[in-house]
Amino acid sequence: MKATIEQLKKRVSAALVAAFGDELAETDPLLVPASNPKFGDYQANVAMSLAKPLKQQPRAIAEQIVANLDVSDFCEPPQIAGPGFINFTLTHAYIESQLSSIIGFARLGVEKIDNPQRVVVDFSSPNIAKEMHVGHLRSTIIGDSIARILEFLGHDVLRLNHVGDWGTQFGMLITYLREAYPDALTTADALDIGDLVAFYKKAKQRFDEDEQFREASRQEVVQLQAKSEDTLQAWQLLCEQSRREFQKIYDLLDIHLNERGESFYNAYLPEVVADLDKLGLLEEDQGAQCVFLEGFTNKSGDPQPLIVQKSDGGYNYATTDLAALRYRIDKDGADRIIYVTDMGQATHFAQVFQVATRAGWIPETVEVVHVPFGLVQGEDGKKLKTRSGETVRLRDLLDEAVGRARADLEQRLHDESRHESEEFIDRVAEVVGIGAVKYADLSQNRTSSYIFSYDKMLALQGNTAPYLLYAYVRIQGISRKGDVDFGHIGAGAQLKFREETELALAKHILSLGETIGAVEADLLPNRLCQYLFELSQKFNQFYDRCPVLQAKEPERTSRLVLCDFTARTLKLGLSLLGIPVLERM
Numbered sequence: 001m002k003a004t005i006e007q008l009k010k011r012v013s014a015a016l017v018a019a020f021g022d023e024l025a026e027t028d029p030l031l032v033p034a035s036n037p038k039f040g041d042y043q044a045n046v047a048m049s050l051a052k053p054l055k056q057q058p059r060a061i062a063e064q065i066v067a068n069l070d071v072s073d074f075c076e077p078p079q080i081a082g083p084g085f086i087n088f089t090l091t092h093a094y095i096e097s098q099l100s101s102i103i104g105f106a107r108l109g110v111e112k113i114d115n116p117q118r119v120v121v122d123f124s125s126p127n128i129a130k131e132m133h134v135g136h137l138r139s140t141i142i143g144d145s146i147a148r149i150l151e152f153l154g155h156d157v158l159r160l161n162h163v164g165d166w167g168t169q170f171g172m173l174i175t176y177l178r179e180a181y182p183d184a185l186t187t188a189d190a191l192d193i194g195d196l197v198a199f200y201k202k203a204k205q206r207f208d209e210d211e212q213f214r215e216a217s218r219q220e221v222v223q224l225q226a227k228s229e230d231t232l233q234a235w236q237l238l239c240e241q242s243r244r245e246f247q248k249i250y251d252l253l254d255i256h257l258n259e260r261g262e263s264f265y266n267a268y269l270p271e272v273v274a275d276l277d278k279l280g281l282l283e284e285d286q287g288a289q290c291v292f293l294e295g296f297t298n299k300s301g302d303p304q305p306l307i308v309q310k311s312d313g314g315y316n317y318a319t320t321d322l323a324a325l326r327y328r329i330d331k332d333g334a335d336r337i338i339y340v341t342d343m344g345q346a347t348h349f350a351q352v353f354q355v356a357t358r359a360g361w362i363p364e365t366v367e368v369v370h371v372p373f374g375l376v377q378g379e380d381g382k383k384l385k386t387r388s389g390e391t392v393r394l395r396d397l398l399d400e401a402v403g404r405a406r407a408d409l410e411q412r413l414h415d416e417s418r419h420e421s422e423e424f425i426d427r428v429a430e431v432v433g434i435g436a437v438k439y440a441d442l443s444q445n446r447t448s449s450y451i452f453s454y455d456k457m458l459a460l461q462g463n464t465a466p467y468l469l470y471a472y473v474r475i476q477g478i479s480r481k482g483d484v485d486f487g488h489i490g491a492g493a494q495l496k497f498r499e500e501t502e503l504a505l506a507k508h509i510l511s512l513g514e515t516i517g518a519v520e521a522d523l524l525p526n527r528l529c530q531y532l533f534e535l536s537q538k539f540n541q542f543y544d545r546c547p548v549l550q551a552k553e554p555e556r557t558s559r560l561v562l563c564d565f566t567a568r569t570l571k572l573g574l575s576l577l578g579i580p581v582l583e584r585m
């Protein structure tokens with residue numbers, strides 16, 4: 001099923017050509033979903049934009065377009081409104097036939113993309129021995145959802161975890177490892193750092209207070225770079241310890257990534273600098289190798305260079321990103337590269353992209369984008385902290401969400417005198433708790449900051465995961481109560497929708513593809529959340545007005561089909577956000 005909006009676009013395009021000639025063949029009809037159902041379902045705004053070039057009144061232009069337009073197979077006669085909007089309303093027959101044409105199809109009418117791309121999504125990317133903080137959580141949740149949506153559309157997605165696993169801080173960490181856990185390198189499993197963040201703090205403290213320790217750390221950095229076996233082994237131990245911690249979070253979130261940390265690109269770093277030099281882009285500045293940038297200045301207004309090799313010969317974060325970019329294009333064959341990090345790194349990426357573009361490393365067919373997001377704040381609008389004022393650990397945050405979901409559920413079971421197994425309670429608490437955290441994040445426009453509130457995200461009402469999960473459960477309840485097998489309902493039946501709420505719901509179900517297409521283009525998963533929220537609201541409005549199991553045929557079957565579609569759309573949509581559904585809760 002081609003999205004309705006695409007079909008309409010084609011028709012309006014054809015009408016433009018018929019009315020004004022071939023010159024308008026490439027003109028965008030500016031077709032959008034109507035902002036208000038009063039104006040129908042879609043609206044073309046092209047007439048206004050043509051007023052100047054055609055030197056005519058927009059209304060006159062709209063009239064000529066409509067005179068050349070035939071959409072009678074799926075729309076009521078188009079209406080011209082205001083200065084020259086052309087409004088389209090889908091016919092009942094079209095809605096009914098569209099919906100019945102996708103009964104039994106798992107993709108719910110959303111086609112795979114015609115020209116799939118190789119897409120790299122660089123997300124999560126925490127740092128070894130440092131805390132995986134809420135910023136990484138946002139990156140993990142948003143990146144995973146973007147990857148899922150692109151995969152669903154048929155793109156070939158490579159999910160990369162660009163873990164910060166290299167750098168001079170390893171000198172101090174390894175030195176401290178030898179000091180505090182001398183057995184770690186000789187005895188298997190002797191390392192029980194447990195809390196690597198505390199370990200990092202202590203190492204840093206030793207580094208700051210003791211010159212001998214500092215010297216030993218510097219030596220370890222040299223050894224690490226020289227790949228001395230002993231030092232490499234210590235580095236490996238630290239990485240594994242962190243990896244285990246990260247993995248617990250990924251398991252809880254059910255998120256899968258391929259780790260390809262910064263160290264992976266070490267062998268390619270000298271080449272980056274050498275090639276920049278060959279291209280004449282490199283300049284020396286106070287002993288460091290730099291590329292001077294266009295459009296970036298420091299605080300005093302002087303040109304700000306991007307350092308790619310420090311005066312001591314070491315490489316840095318930007319050099320690694322340049323090497324990674326080249327690798328992803330040349331070796332991974334990426335057509336699109338998406339970096340999901342907080343906004344604070346916008347400058348870094350703009351600089352890296354500029355250097356790579358000037359070096360000619362990004363072919364014109366490849367799209368490279370930074371997908372930035374805002375902060376997660378505590379209820380006081382400041383940095384998220386525990387009651388005692390410490391930074392919140394991700395593990396604790398997720399556990400707390402699950403714990404609160406469990407308490408809410410137990411209260412509800414108690415109130416309803418319901419008895420459920422431990423297994424059931426565990427499962428519901430986990431899906432609701434983790435789902436609530438994910439959904440609270442994804443439902444915000446990612447470019448804004450948001451306030452983290454357990455109460456809000458776990459509420460059964462409003463734009464929350466529990467509200468959507470509950471709508472799904474409610475529908476499963478209808479199927480159980482009426483003993484209807486949703487998998488087999490409506491096949492071959494003639495659907496009939498007459499009630500406003502039925503039609504509104506059916507149209508909304510049919511616009512899933514448009515929503516997913518929009519998310520693919522602007523990488524804003526909150527559009528999908530909004531869509532699902534509206535779907536649940538429309539379902540509830542329909543269900544309040546229209547009896548289902550008690551209705552007579554053909555209404556009964558048509559309405560059961562609507563129920564089934566709503567449930568399947570919720571399930572599919574939530575899965576694209578990384579949230580599973582529950583049959584009961």
Ligand SMILES: NC(=[NH2+])NCCC[C@H](N)C(=O)O
Nearest residue numbers: 122125126127162164321341
């Ligand atoms: N290719 C990249 N630079 N990806 C993002 C890395 C994020 C970095 N490790 C951080 O914690 O801030």
